[in-house]
Amino acid sequence: MIIQTQHLAMADVSEHSTELLVILAPAGQSGFASHPYPGNLAALIEHYKTMGDWHSESKHLLCINSPEYKASRILLVNTNSDIDTACANRISNVITNTLAQLNQTKAAILLPAWLQGADRLIHALFHASYQFTGYKTDSSQRQEIAVELLVSDDKLNDSLRYAQALHNGKCHTRDLANMPGNLCTPTYFAECAMALADRYATVSADVLDEAQLSALGMGAYLAVGRGSAEPSCMPVIRYVGSEPEVPAIWVIGKGITFDSGGITLKKPPGMQNMIYDMCGGASVIGLMAAVAELGLPINVTGVIATAENMPDGDAFRPGDILTTMSGQTVEIISTDAEGRLVLCDAITYANQHQPALIIDVATLTGAQIVSLGSHASGLMGNSPQLNQALQQAGDESGDRAWTMPVWSDYQDALDSPFADMRNAGSNSPGMITAGCYLARFAGNTPWAHLDIAGTSFQYGTGNSATGRPLPLLLQFLRNYSNLSAPQWSINTDACGFLP
Helix, strand or coil: CEEEEEECCHHHHHHCCCCEEEEEEECCCCHHHHCCCCHHHHHHHHHHHHCCCCCCCCCEEEEECCCCCCCCEEEEEEECCECCHHHHHHHHHHHHHHHHHHCCCEEEEECCCCCECHHHHHHHHHHHCCCCCCCCCCHHHCCCCEEEEEECCCCCHHHHHHHHHHHHHHHHHHHHHHCCCCCCCHHHHHHHHHHHHHHCCCEEEEEECHHHHHHCCCHHHHHHCCCCCCCCEEEEEEEECCCCCCCCEEEEEEEEEEECCCCCCCCCCCHHHHHHHHHHHHHHHHHHHHHHHHCCCCEEEEEEEEEEECCCCCCCCCCCEEECCCCCEEECCCCCCCHHHHHHHHHHHHHCCCCCEEEEEECCCHHHHHHHCCCCEEEEECCHHHHHHHHHHHHHHCCCEEECCCCHHHHHHHCCCCCCEECCCCCCCHHHHHHHHHHHHHCCCCEEEEECCCCCCCCCCCCCCCCCCHHHHHHHHHHHHCCCCCCCCCCCCCCCCCC
């Protein structure tokens, strides 16, 4: 979608030529009397009201244009004065669906001065316009929509710039996540990381191959990809927007490009959805692109913990004991609990570089879907302030997360008679014990974990990557860039439970 702003006085709206003119109406009919809408528009509304077609309960109404308007058609949409995320999504869907029904590609939206939350509408329009058609041989199926935002001042310029960067990052994320596993491999992830370094002067990238990972002692990380013909690797992307010596925020994404479950083989129905097990890694690519595009005055390092989990004669097995980069040993209960194995070594690696804080992002557990569904990502961590800041960023961006307890009470479920820990709990809440496992590798560094299994894509639908939790992460980084000296205390017993 192409979105641009154009200055236009309310009185001149009838002179604006477009295929579809969208006018946001405040709280039904009554709002027209209290806001400065053109008289001819009020008369048009009164006409449809008299006919019974427009009233306070109407969500929208398509008007065949009167001769007084140069627009081919007018779409009236009811809205509150402050557009929340749900309202923004409804309005954007109405607009895009109407354009599709009319077989049109251009619209102009009148954004009156009284309207609050217009930036949410911009985000929603960008999101609704996304198409993944790169593997369709018929290119005519893709249509570019152009939207003009008719405004009376420059107040939306910053919002539009932010929304454009977020949209571009989400497109990176969603395109990668929707790609098939035979094309989006760990090696392809590495190529995407290097491409970011080529595109932005503030970005550099390195790729650690299997030999380097082995030299670092990443026994857990390397075990995951042993059964695959695709070599594992770990792309590391560095964005420098502040003084180089300022500690960076490290964001680590789980990038399992296909998860068969390994020896603990998944059931065939729905296994094609396991291409989405790399949504965390995809979100890191999108985040680094968006941060570089915005030029945020902070330092961020993105890590993609990427491998392919397949079964063969060299695959790791239930019952194996692995030695992690931290030196801690892990008894394998399930090879399908592989994401935490690549993440724990990546967290240890990040810790060696004195980060300001660490956030890991992963489609980690089906238990997250059972607990929170697709509405909120699961949030766990060892710092109450960091958890609170992330949850606030989720609320602000409409990409919500909910903090779960990681109390020491839950740690016993990971006890092993043979190793320092198991990689999965027994008769325990799966999302929380996964967080407990990762907490053992965070040490005294402020750390948070986002389980996005239910929010990053939609089960049962194709090309359904949502781009989450990129809005949350980008909002958090924008908020962080405005803090003078953020302090994150560590709760060593509860690992950061936020009441």
